[in-house]
Amino acid sequence: MPKFLYGIDFGTTNSALSIFDEEKKEIVSTISIPSLIYFNHISKSANADNYVIGEQAISEYLEDGMRGRFIKSIKQILSRTTFTETRIQNKRYSAADLVALILKDLKQKADKITGFNCTKAIIGRPVFFDDDDSQKDTLAQTRLKKAAESAGFTDIRFQFEPIGAAFAYEKLITKKEKVLVADLGGGTTDFTFLTLDPAKVGSNDRKSDMIASGGIYIGGDSLDSAFMWEKGTPYFGKNTQYEATRGQILNVPKSLFANICSWDKMNFFNGQKIQKDIDDYYYFSGNDRKFKNLITLIEHNLGYSVFQAIEKTKIELSSNHLSDFKYSKLGIEIDEEISIDEYNRVIAKDIQRIDDYLDKFLLTHNINPTEIDCLFMTGGTSMVKAIKHLFKNKFPHIPVNSGDNFNSVANGLAYSGYLFAEP
Numbered sequence: 001m002p003k004f005l006y007g008i009d010f011g012t013t014n015s016a017l018s019i020f021d022e023e024k025k026e027i028v029s030t031i032s033i034p035s036l037i038y039f040n041h042i043s044k045s046a047n048a049d050n051y052v053i054g055e056q057a058i059s060e061y062l063e064d065g066m067r068g069r070f071i072k073s074i075k076q077i078l079s080r081t082t083f084t085e086t087r088i089q090n091k092r093y094s095a096a097d098l099v100a101l102i103l104k105d106l107k108q109k110a111d112k113i114t115g116f117n118c119t120k121a122i123i124g125r126p127v128f129f130d131d132d133d134s135q136k137d138t139l140a141q142t143r144l145k146k147a148a149e150s151a152g153f154t155d156i157r158f159q160f161e162p163i164g165a166a167f168a169y170e171k172l173i174t175k176k177e178k179v180l181v182a183d184l185g186g187g188t189t190d191f192t193f194l195t196l197d198p199a200k201v202g203s204n205d206r207k208s209d210m211i212a213s214g215g216i217y218i219g220g221d222s223l224d225s226a227f228m229w230e231k232g233t234p235y236f237g238k239n240t241q242y243e244a245t246r247g248q249i250l251n252v253p254k255s256l257f258a259n260i261c262s263w264d265k266m267n268f269f270n271g272q273k274i275q276k277d278i279d280d281y282y283y284f285s286g287n288d289r290k291f292k293n294l295i296t297l298i299e300h301n302l303g304y305s306v307f308q309a310i311e312k313t314k315i316e317l318s319s320n321h322l323s324d325f326k327y328s329k330l331g332i333e334i335d336e337e338i339s340i341d342e343y344n345r346v347i348a349k350d351i352q353r354i355d356d357y358l359d360k361f362l363l364t365h366n367i368n369p370t371e372i373d374c375l376f377m378t379g380g381t382s383m384v385k386a387i388k389h390l391f392k393n394k395f396p397h398i399p400v401n402s403g404d405n406f407n408s409v410a411n412g413l414a415y416s417g418y419l420f421a422e423p
Helices: 055-063 095-114 134-150 161-170 220-236 263-270 272-284 289-299 303-316 340-346 348-364 385-394 408-414 417-421
Strands: 004-009 014-021 026-034 036-039 051-053 069-072 086-088 091-093 120-125 155-160 177-184 189-196 210-216 241-245 248-251 322-329 332-339 374-378 400-402
Touching: 004 095, 004 161, 004 408, 014 095, 014 408, 026 055, 026 095, 026 408, 036 055, 036 095, 051 055, 051 095, 069 303, 091 095, 095 134, 120 134, 120 161, 120 408, 120 417, 134 155, 155 161, 155 417, 161 177, 161 189, 161 210, 161 374, 161 408, 189 348, 210 348, 220 289, 220 303, 220 332, 220 340, 220 348, 241 272, 263 272, 272 289, 289 332, 303 322, 332 340, 340 348, 340 385, 348 385, 374 385
Parallel strands: 004 120, 120 155, 177 374, 374 400
Antiparallel strands: 004 014, 014 026, 036 051, 036 069, 086 091, 177 189, 189 210, 241 248, 322 332
């Protein structure tokens, strides 16, 4: 009977699963889906699942008039001690429960390909789920393990995601190299410095090859949030003024708009008090047109579609000098030309934080840049121009390589079977 191992990269934006045939020592197939869940606003039946995953979540969200519950960037709540559960249609879901829905979907798709119920998995994790906080880090991995068990896996190991990316790259080289791996995803930026050797592919002893690992809680979502704050929120009334009392003009609290820049804070608007406050601000602003856009955004659950427009702008600016930030729905009209220089200014603080962390990483682990033979970059955020320039300027003497920006980690995790040989 064939033996299979699944390498699973549960990501903030996308999740991937690579099927590894342990007898043939090769990857059979790799599956990738967006890390999205949509719960329909009305239960279809008592027995059927009331949610859909991935691309189908997007289509049903739109077909359902955006009236249900759309969940994105679930990975970011794994380390949140403040998040215990959410209630959806009178059912409670913990963080592990939500993650399990995506892992279960991946497993079912993979099992259909192999024809077997595979219960063995190596699951990727960032070096730090939450900026070097050990308590939150332990909580996140515990929740992720529980999610994997709920999805049907019984034999589970964890591997740092950048190490997974390194093992995918190791399959492509012909000689031993000391490699700095930069894995830039939707939620985190992780670094690993290690020795790769094509002669060691499949070896059960790799501990001595791992030199240093580290990471920071900044990724593509951080860049999108910065863009939403600078370029999006003015269209939703960030600069709105209202008459608090006769003759006293105040600005609407900026905190309202901070909560439309991050997906995990969107439920901030569910409370009756905040909804009343928003209605009052609108009335006492003289029915400000742009503030009305905020009400429309909240009432019609348009957050995802706005962030789609932001993502489109980011992708276009990865290869072009200009892009149009465009959005048109239910009276909300945005049409603004964005230059690459302007975009770089918007995301400059996050890029600087990555730069500062990388300097600290090299210094802490006594890594001299002259020791590095190659830089391997992976993850969707690695395609952002400012990120490319950061690494090119910091390591001008080092060749930069990249693989499949979306599947490299899953493939490398599948090559990490040596973890099952360890006690």
